[in-house]
Amino acid sequence: MSEPDRPKADRIRWLLDSEGAQIKKNTRLFNAQRYDAVEAAGPEQYQAYRSQARGIKEDAIERLPTLVERTKRAVEANGGTVYVADDAEDARQYVATVAADCEAETVVKSKSMTTEEIDLNDRLEADGRQVWETDLGEFVIQVADETPSHIVGPSLHRSREEITELFETHFDPEESLDSAEKLTAFARSFLGERIDDADVGITGANFVLADSGSIALVTNEGNARKCASLPDTHVAVAGIEKIIPDVESLHPFAELISRAATGQAIPQYLSVLTPPVDTPAIDFDAPDISGFGDSDAERDFHLVLLDNGRREMRDDDELRETLYCIRCGACANSCANFQSVGGHAFGGETYTGGIATGWEAGIEGLDTAAEFNDLCTGCSRCVNACPVEIDIPWINTVVRDRINRGEDPGFEDVLVDGLVPDDEPRGTPLQKRFFGNFETLARLGSATAPVSNTVASFAPVRTLMESVLGVDARRDLPTFERTTFRDWADARDSGSNSDVNQGPDPKSGLNRRVVVYPDVYTNYVQTGRGKATVRVLEALGCEVVVPAVGGSGRAPLSQGMIATARDRAESVSETLAPYVAEGYDVVVVEPSDIAMFRREYEKLLSPADYGRLAEESYEVLEYVYGLLEHGAPADALSAGHGEGVAYHSHCQQRTLGLERHTEAVLAELGYDVTTSDVECCGMAGSFGYKSDYYDLSVDVGDSLAEQFAGASTVVASGTSCIEQLDALLSPETRHPVELLDPVEGVSG
Amino acid sequence: MSTNAVQEFRKSLSAADVESTVVTCDGVDDALLAAIERPAVGAPLPFDDHSLSGLPVTVDPSPSDVRDAVTGVTGSRLGISSLGTVAVESRSGGDEFVSLYPERHVVVLRERDIEPDLSSAFDWLSTEFEAGRESLVFATGPSATGDMGALVQGVHGPETVHVVVVTDDE
Numbered sequence: 001m002s003e004p005d006r007p008k009a010d011r012i013r014w015l016l017d018s019e020g021a022q023i024k025k026n027t028r029l030f031n032a033q034r035y036d037a038v039e040a041a042g043p044e045q046y047q048a049y050r051s052q053a054r055g056i057k058e059d060a061i062e063r064l065p066t067l068v069e070r071t072k073r074a075v076e077a078n079g080g081t082v083y084v085a086d087d088a089e090d091a092r093q094y095v096a097t098v099a100a101d102c103e104a105e106t107v108v109k110s111k112s113m114t115t116e117e118i119d120l121n122d123r124l125e126a127d128g129r130q131v132w133e134t135d136l137g138e139f140v141i142q143v144a145d146e147t148p149s150h151i152v153g154p155s156l157h158r159s160r161e162e163i164t165e166l167f168e169t170h171f172d173p174e175e176s177l178d179s180a181e182k183l184t185a186f187a188r189s190f191l192g193e194r195i196d197d198a199d200v201g202i203t204g205a206n207f208v209l210a211d212s213g214s215i216a217l218v219t220n221e222g223n224a225r226k227c228a229s230l231p232d233t234h235v236a237v238a239g240i241e242k243i244i245p246d247v248e249s250l251h252p253f254a255e256l257i258s259r260a261a262t263g264q265a266i267p268q269y270l271s272v273l274t275p276p277v278d279t280p281a282i283d284f285d286a287p288d289i290s291g292f293g294d295s296d297a298e299r300d301f302h303l304v305l306l307d308n309g310r311r312e313m314r315d316d317d318e319l320r321e322t323l324y325c326i327r328c329g330a331c332a333n334s335c336a337n338f339q340s341v342g343g344h345a346f347g348g349e350t351y352t353g354g355i356a357t358g359w360e361a362g363i364e365g366l367d368t369a370a371e372f373n374d375l376c377t378g379c380s381r382c383v384n385a386c387p388v389e390i391d392i393p394w395i396n397t398v399v400r401d402r403i404n405r406g407e408d409p410g411f412e413d414v415l416v417d418g419l420v421p422d423d424e425p426r427g428t429p430l431q432k433r434f435f436g437n438f439e440t441l442a443r444l445g446s447a448t449a450p451v452s453n454t455v456a457s458f459a460p461v462r463t464l465m466e467s468v469l470g471v472d473a474r475r476d477l478p479t480f481e482r483t484t485f486r487d488w489a490d491a492r493d494s495g496s497n498s499d500v501n502q503g504p505d506p507k508s509g510l511n512r513r514v515v516v517y518p519d520v521y522t523n524y525v526q527t528g529r530g531k532a533t534v535r536v537l538e539a540l541g542c543e544v545v546v547p548a549v550g551g552s553g554r555a556p557l558s559q560g561m562i563a564t565a566r567d568r569a570e571s572v573s574e575t576l577a578p579y580v581a582e583g584y585d586v587v588v589v590e591p592s593d594i595a596m597f598r599r600e601y602e603k604l605l606s607p608a609d610y611g612r613l614a615e616e617s618y619e620v621l622e623y624v625y626g627l628l629e630h631g632a633p634a635d636a637l638s639a640g641h642g643e644g645v646a647y648h649s650h651c652q653q654r655t656l657g658l659e660r661h662t663e664a665v666l667a668e669l670g671y672d673v674t675t676s677d678v679e680c681c682g683m684a685g686s687f688g689y690k691s692d693y694y695d696l697s698v699d700v701g702d703s704l705a706e707q708f709a710g711a712s713t714v715v716a717s718g719t720s721c722i723e724q725l726d727a728l729l730s731p732e733t734r735h736p737v738e739l740l741d742p743v744e745g746v747s748g
Numbered sequence: 749m750s751t752n753a754v755q756e757f758r759k760s761l762s763a764a765d766v767e768s769t770v771v772t773c774d775g776v777d778d779a780l781l782a783a784i785e786r787p788a789v790g791a792p793l794p795f796d797d798h799s800l801s802g803l804p805v806t807v808d809p810s811p812s813d814v815r816d817a818v819t820g821v822t823g824s825r826l827g828i829s830s831l832g833t834v835a836v837e838s839r840s841g842g843d844e845f846v847s848l849y850p851e852r853h854v855v856v857l858r859e860r861d862i863e864p865d866l867s868s869a870f871d872w873l874s875t876e877f878e879a880g881r882e883s884l885v886f887a888t889g890p891s892a893t894g895d896m897g898a899l900v901q902g903v904h905g906p907e908t909v910h911v912v913v914v915t916d917d918e
Contacts, residue, residue, distance in 0.1 A: 135895070136893050137893075140895060140896075153894070155895055156895075160897020163896055179898075180896040180899075183896040184896050184903060188902075192904070196815075212882050220892050220903075221892070221903040222848055222891040222903060222906075223904040225885060225905065229844050247882075248874055266831050266833060266886065268887065268890070268891055268905075269888075269891070271884075274883045275883075277883045278840050279838045282814070287811045291808050291810075292808075
């Protein structure tokens, strides 16, 4: 199997075909096991460990220079050596010298992403030494001459059959290796001999304990135990960010790391080693001498602490969080895009998955991060998965923004400057500005509908959009409504609409005053869900207003246009503040916008402005749930009669824990609800429209469509999800609030 | 430590694919004889009242003994009830090799050394660190890998693990 040298879309298609099935199977298994492990540990207890671990990492990175010194003192007091390597070459040179000093013929390694980062094997081999990866996953990719496709499972893109073929071709064994057991036995014996002969053992370190000069290693196979104890010389290579203060601070990480990575409560082997260890040296050249060969060799320990860009990351307010990463791979496993293409697309030189953007930007530079950064759609499913609470989508957004700013301005900017009213610098790619300014497009599209819709669906226009903007011609574009949601609401307020505002319901006595936020999609495209929201809230006794307020900034933010997003956020905050001050609650239909208010606005607004809006904002079904809980009359709403409803919540909504409110309301109203368990629909705003990612988007969406095959009523909370389900399943997907609509609500 | 703790520990061992037997002080030798598959090597047990002397277990083995052994016997001063974990300490008796090379690892553990969970095990570890004993492995179940396309036990470490729990005298 050789890789083609083709553009991005072709490469993604190739990976979907060649590696997708295996990646999907393995990452989804890890992901499902993580959920089970968190449940078994108790979500509250697990969260307590997350907070604790986060605090330890924040503090350790803050005090890093001190901790490096403490580590040095402790390791040296124990008789070992610490070398702080400024960059990859510095680290390679040091390890090469250690290997040369002990005239090593054979070097054995346990799994270490940090040594992958510095391409250590190439250097040692160039010096004429044999280097063997002893972790079986690393061994597979060493034999295959590939790069890791996953931080934890470097070879998880390969099936058993492929490994059999690889090994039989490469090693020409006497017996067939046609099972996982035979492959494992072969590798154990092959590597076992090399470990016994090895002169130097190289390991990574999951954690370094400053006070005692210890390292902690997390493994399942036992190879790290051997690499660290068999050869007389042990070199541990770790990023400087791996240092934590002491053995006590290791505890929360020990609780978290394997649960987050593979769903194990604890790894098979958690080694805490403080070299030189008391385990005697073993001398296989004296096979029959008791006392392990009675060797008089002295144990030698070297700890290489690698900087390679990390100290700069520490000084970078936006990238610093990356240094808290414990390399568990949960962000990859919980990522719908990663589940489809794996780390050979969603990864850089060394690191893979969502957090790889931070690592690669800090270590290699923006160019490397730019190659895969767009695969993060900001769906945020990794946010709760991360055991150290890193805001991985934010890191991706920041890096995208920097990439936008770093690119050379092209002629495209001349074309669109002035047409797209954003605050972005010249250089921001045209496609990003097109999607980032969706609000303007929607306003124009609505004002000129239905002509705009006809023009936009005209084949030559679509061809042009594809070639200039990269908008895939296979996607249906949103159909803009001539009468916007706000137009409709204004007309009702002025009494010109036959649909009468019933005012607060005296029965419920709730008398809530509500602002329904007219998000861009609800206002210009899916106006029906806005109207349903108003009628549902009024039926439950609320006084509803739909003020003139602009887009939340979600669209520009997803394109890495942070300045524009901040501008939008400030405008929304300013417009809504007086309502909030007067006691209005803010109800949001579009889940990606309630996620803006509650999550991303923290980065875009002052703490006071953010807090005010976040506290008073609700997702629509969350709000309905609250009203019903407080005694609002459920019988004022359209109800079901036991029929099945297939419900896909929205990725960002689920991250906020808001899908269960919709489930509860639909259940209370008599529906039999089945909720999807895929992480994301794959559409993710503009992502699925982009030609480069169309195939990937459909591949991700197919998993959702499979779960809903045969469902007669399908509802979804997000605009993107509805578009994806309409395209893949049936063109009748609605927002759940439309089922509740006392006027238009129909069940199935 | 109550009998419940032993039961809980055995349940966790079983979930981690580890066999176990529970014996009184007098029954240790018989239990080890039954659990050992020969040839066997061992590291001196870290207990005053138990040893491997008199058993068909080679202590202070040669490298060949270590390679050829089917069973390795070590003693653990820690068990974790909620996880089925035992400790393999770095000791001059070579516990690390004895517990890694042979395909079967047999562990002797006293009931009084069973901690309820990882949290209390870390409290214990802190005390160990203070005493200058700073290298060990928390071992849970046999060595395992999923890297060859399916879960396989017995990779670079043991394929089976058996724990002999010695109850406390009343």
